[in-house]
Amino acid sequence: MEIILGKRAGFCYGAGGAVEKANNVILNNKEEKIYCLGELVHNKQVIDDLKNKGIIFIDDIDKINESKKQERKVKLIIRAHGIEKNIYEKASKRNIELLDYTCPNVLEVHKIVEEFVNKDYYIVIMGEKSHPETIGTYSFANGRGIVLEKEEDIKEVVKFIKERSISKLLIIAQTTFSLEKFNKYVEIIKEILNKENANIEIEVRNTICNATKLRQEETEEISSNVDYMIVIGGKKSANSIKLYEISKKNCKNTVFIETYKELEDKVEEITMCSKVGIMAGASTPKKSIDEVIDLLNSHKIYKS
Ligand code: SF4
Numbered sequence: 001m002e003i004i005l006g007k008r009a010g011f012c013y014g015a016g017g018a019v020e021k022a023n024n025v026i027l028n029n030k031e032e033k034i035y036c037l038g039e040l041v042h043n044k045q046v047i048d049d050l051k052n053k054g055i056i057f058i059d060d061i062d063k064i065n066e067s068k069k070q071e072r073k074v075k076l077i078i079r080a081h082g083i084e085k086n087i088y089e090k091a092s093k094r095n096i097e098l099l100d101y102t103c104p105n106v107l108e109v110h111k112i113v114e115e116f117v118n119k120d121y122y123i124v125i126m127g128e129k130s131h132p133e134t135i136g137t138y139s140f141a142n143g144r145g146i147v148l149e150k151e152e153d154i155k156e157v158v159k160f161i162k163e164r165s166i167s168k169l170l171i172i173a174q175t176t177f178s179l180e181k182f183n184k185y186v187e188i189i190k191e192i193l194n195k196e197n198a199n200i201e202i203e204v205r206n207t208i209c210n211a212t213k214l215r216q217e218e219t220e221e222i223s224s225n226v227d228y229m230i231v232i233g234g235k236k237s238a239n240s241i242k243l244y245e246i247s248k249k250n251c252k253n254t255v256f257i258e259t260y261k262e263l264e265d266k267v268e269e270i271t272m273c274s275k276v277g278i279m280a281g282a283s284t285p286k287k288s289i290d291e292v293i294d295l296l297n298s299h300k301i302y303k304s
Pocket of ligand 1: 012013014015080081103104105106175176209210211212239282
């Protein structure tokens with residue numbers, strides 16, 4: 001059995017940077033209470049580790065319920081996926097110090113949205129409707145945005161455009177959206193609007209993160225050439241789910257796991273294969289990847 005480990009498996013610089021900064025801040029913490037709004041990155045193992053070190057995870061800034069005196073000592077970590085615009089305002093009003101670990105790529109998307117909204121554009125955001133990053137990005141559109149998650153949502157988008165007689169439209173994506181779907185949906189939207197002779201200025205900004213794009217391409221390549229594919233990532237991690245979808249399309253023997261423990265009953269089956277691929281999402285720590293490799297390695301020769 002040959003094991004092919006993706007070169008881009010694991011932490012991207014945004015997620016890795018946020019985890020590193022959170023670890024440093026808790027290490028040097030004296031008396032402040034450190035909260036984190038939402039999951040810093042979508043990985044249970046990382047979150048559990050930070051909880052054990054003392055970071056308090058909350059899902060709403062209003063859950064910080066300190067006395068006025070204590071509030072000044074509260075610090076709030078902003079996750080790699082970013083937050084909604086009004087949370088910055090709320091924090092500032094309450095004197096809560098923000099430790100903003102939003103990935104620079106996500107901040108750039110917020111900037112693009114604000115810039116185009118100020119130029120009277122409406123914004124189509126291709127992304128997962130319930131994902132914190134999409135919700136955050138949407139909030140920067142100040143009511144001039146719509147989220148497109150699936151092909152079926154295109155009808156809604158066209159309706160949205162017509163009802164508002166929109167003349168300027170910007171199309172962007174959640175940083176972890178599938179490039180293939182992005183290109184496909186942009187073409188469909190353009191085709192529909194062209195057929196209807198809609199006089200709309202359409203700007204398209206591919207805001208899919210390069211780390212995501214390269215990881216997806218590598219997953220495509222590896223999964224097309226192996227007998228078994230292991231995708232490691234948080235069950236709520238959008239980018240990991242996409243890697244799983246890509247792999248599954250090319251290799252029917254694909255499993256999506258969070259930790260090596262989910263593989264224990266499959267090791268025999270896996271070691272029967274001649275080539276096994278491993279890929280991991282952008283919020284998967286190295287430790288989780290190493291544990292999978294160690295498990296397989298304890299059965300067969302490992303070749304990277
Ligand atoms: S996937 Fe890209 S945009 Fe998302 S956190 Fe990582 S580097 Fe940033």
